[in-house]
Amino acid sequence: MSGWTIIGAGGFIGGRLTRALRARGEAVYAPSRDAKDLFERDLGQVFYCAGLTGDFAVRPFDTVEAHVTLLAQVLAKARFERLIYLSSTRLYDSLGAAGGREDDMLAFDPAAPRNVYDLSKALGENLTLARSEGRGAVARLSNVFDLAEDASGFLPELLQEARHARTLSRDSVPGAVRDYIHAEDVVAGLLAMADRNATGVVNVARGENVSNADLAQVFAEAGWTLNLAPDRPTPQAPVCATARLRALGVAPRDPRVLLREALRAPDFFRG
Structure with missing residues (x-):
């Protein structure tokens, strides 16, 4: 090579x-x-x-x-x-x-x-x-998401805001999902x-869709409030097959677990 x-x-x-x-x-x-x-x-x-x-x-x-x-x-x-x-x-x-x-x-x-x-x-x-x-x-x-402070996207930006505020708001419905x-x-x-x-x-891909409501629950368990827009019907989303990825020996981690660990870190919240 x-x-x-x-x-x-x-x-x-x-x-x-x-x-x-x-x-x-x-x-x-x-x-x-x-x-x-x-x-x-x-x-x-x-x-x-x-x-x-x-x-x-x-x-x-x-x-x-x-x-x-x-x-x-x-x-x-x-x-x-x-x-x-x-x-x-x-x-x-x-x-x-x-x-x-x-x-x-x-x-x-x-x-x-x-x-x-x-x-x-x-x-x-x-x-x-x-x-x-x-x-x-x-x-x-x-x-794709990253928990680093310079990362962008829906979930990383929520985390960055959560370092300084206990109440968060997003104009996105609870039923919206992402893999x-x-x-x-x-x-x-x-x-x-x-x-x-x-x-x-x-x-x-992870092969599992996580809703905004799921994320709000994780935040709530850790002591934050995530306010979302009023729910309304959303189109059904595809669920990605991951057998080929897993056959290569890769099993992506649950984002909710990673989010929970980040929020509970002793030095996470800075006020």
């Missing part, structure tokens, strides 16, 4: 992957967006982590550039051993409760503006699986995919 390449090493997952690989003594190439030698050197094992999440709606063309355009150039021009493309379990959303398996036939409305994310990720998956000469695999990540997976478990899953030469698509 000729080392590792992380495309998107400056991002949330890419940075953690880079640190994890270097911690185990691996040589890691983390090219910048405009790296001149990307197509001149042997990239070895590639993790393609480049992408947009929260701001894809206001940056649709950058979203396509990150999810598809650069990937196509890497597949067409670069020298590499294997490539794992980071996608999203958001691709199951339009399937509702019927979705969540890696072999599901996906469905998208091409006229829906939000689907620039889904469609570009789906095209990235297609290129990886069909145009890599058998050297590509896809990791579909669910809702939360800790960033460390994501990194473990991605490394397992690479080390064990996983093929096809693998859901990197």
